[in-house]
Structure formats: structure tokens, C-alpha cells
Amino acid sequence: MNKGFAAGLRKVIIVPATLLAISINTRAAVAQNKLYSPIPLINTTELSDTLSDKDIPTGQGGFARDYTVKLEKGDNLAVDLSSESFDSIITLLAPDGSTLAENDDGPDGSSNSLLFTRINETGTYIVRVRSFGETGVGIFKLKVTKLQPIK
Known part of the structure; x- marks a missing residue:
């Protein structure tokens, strides 16, 4: 397999995973905010x-x-x-x-x-x-x- 192609493929996979993690953490923070309200x-x-x-x-x-x-x-x-x-x-x-x-x-x-x-x-x-x-x-x-x- 071409090294340039493999490096490019890793970048494509990592960016969406990072965005997905940010999205999940944001939703969790919003859910926690609704659950805890003194x-x-x-x-x-x-x-x-x-x-x-x-x-x-x-x-x-x-x-x-x-x-x-x-x-x-x-x-x-x-x-x-x-x-x-x-x-x-x-x-x-x-x-x-x-x-x-x-x-x-x-x-x-x-x-x-x-x-x-x-x-x-x-x-x-x-x-x-x-x-x-x-x-x-x-x-x-x-x-x-x-x-x-x-x-």
C-alpha cells in the first residue's frame, strides 16, 4: 500500500472521530445540566x-x-x-x-x-x-x- 495513501486515510478517520467525541461530550454536559439543578x-x-x-x-x-x-x-x-x-x-x-x-x-x-x-x-x-x-x-x-x- 502507498504510504501517502495510508497517511491520508488515517487523517480522514481521525477527524470525524474527534468531532464525534466533541459532540458526545457536549450532549452529556447538556444532559447533566438538566439533571442537576439545585x-x-x-x-x-x-x-x-x-x-x-x-x-x-x-x-x-x-x-x-x-x-x-x-x-x-x-x-x-x-x-x-x-x-x-x-x-x-x-x-x-x-x-x-x-x-x-x-x-x-x-x-x-x-x-x-x-x-x-x-x-x-x-x-x-x-x-x-x-x-x-x-x-x-x-x-x-x-x-x-x-x-x-x-x-
């Missing part, structure tokens, strides 16, 4: 919602639901999560996706969750509600409060 907490500090098996699988048998909240540098935040249906865990994720704070069981010895933290960077944070292990799904109450200093 719920914005706008002017809502307290809500009742339901964790279900349609939410984000945690990989430990449980599920998680995410909420976004815009916070300012210097905000003092309290997040309270309670449920009669499952053992709750609350996680606060920073704008870069790192875990800023997490609480499994509240100070009252119950399986409800309570955390306090100070915000060091202005941005959009994720409040993640999840069940511990395989404890399940069900109704929960979430309260996100920006604490004010006493004057």
Missing part, C-alpha cells in the same frame, strides 16, 4: 420539602437534595434541618464545591442536624440535605438563617 432559596428562610429516591444518590444508600443560597463575606449562618422520617445530615458547600461545614446530629442528641458557620467569601453556596446511610427518604424542614449581631 433549588434556589430566594427570600425563603424556612421550608418543608420531601427527600425522595428521585433525588441525588449519595452512593451510601441514601439520597440528597441541594439548595443554593447567596451569602456575603462576614455573614453568620445557622442551618437547621429536622425530619421525623430519616436521620438527617446537613452540609454547606462553598462556591468552589469544597465542604465548608457539616453536621450529622444536633446538640439535643436527636438525629436532626444543626450547624453554625461564618462566611469568608461572597458567593453562591450549596446547602445539601441528605439522609444518613440507608435511613431513607421523607418529609423534612429546613431553616437557613443569617444571624444578626446584638447591638
Whole structure:
């Protein structure tokens, strides 16, 4: 076989494969964007919602639901999560996706969750509600409060 012909044939095959890969990755990114859409907490500090098996699988048998909240540098935040249906865990994720704070069981010895933290960077944070292990799904109450200093 002619070397020039073989080299030309490889170029023809590689270019479409590269374009196909780009097309597949773009479709996957669009699909992921539609699947993951955290719920914005706008002017809502307290809500009742339901964790279900349609939410984000945690990989430990449980599920998680995410909420976004815009916070300012210097905000003092309290997040309270309670449920009669499952053992709750609350996680606060920073704008870069790192875990800023997490609480499994509240100070009252119950399986409800309570955390306090100070915000060091202005941005959009994720409040993640999840069940511990395989404890399940069900109704929960979430309260996100920006604490004010006493004057």
C-alpha cells in the first residue's frame, strides 16, 4: 500500500472521530445540566420539602437534595434541618464545591442536624440535605438563617 495513501486515510478517520467525541461530550454536559439543578432559596428562610429516591444518590444508600443560597463575606449562618422520617445530615458547600461545614446530629442528641458557620467569601453556596446511610427518604424542614449581631 502507498504510504501517502495510508497517511491520508488515517487523517480522514481521525477527524470525524474527534468531532464525534466533541459532540458526545457536549450532549452529556447538556444532559447533566438538566439533571442537576439545585433549588434556589430566594427570600425563603424556612421550608418543608420531601427527600425522595428521585433525588441525588449519595452512593451510601441514601439520597440528597441541594439548595443554593447567596451569602456575603462576614455573614453568620445557622442551618437547621429536622425530619421525623430519616436521620438527617446537613452540609454547606462553598462556591468552589469544597465542604465548608457539616453536621450529622444536633446538640439535643436527636438525629436532626444543626450547624453554625461564618462566611469568608461572597458567593453562591450549596446547602445539601441528605439522609444518613440507608435511613431513607421523607418529609423534612429546613431553616437557613443569617444571624444578626446584638447591638
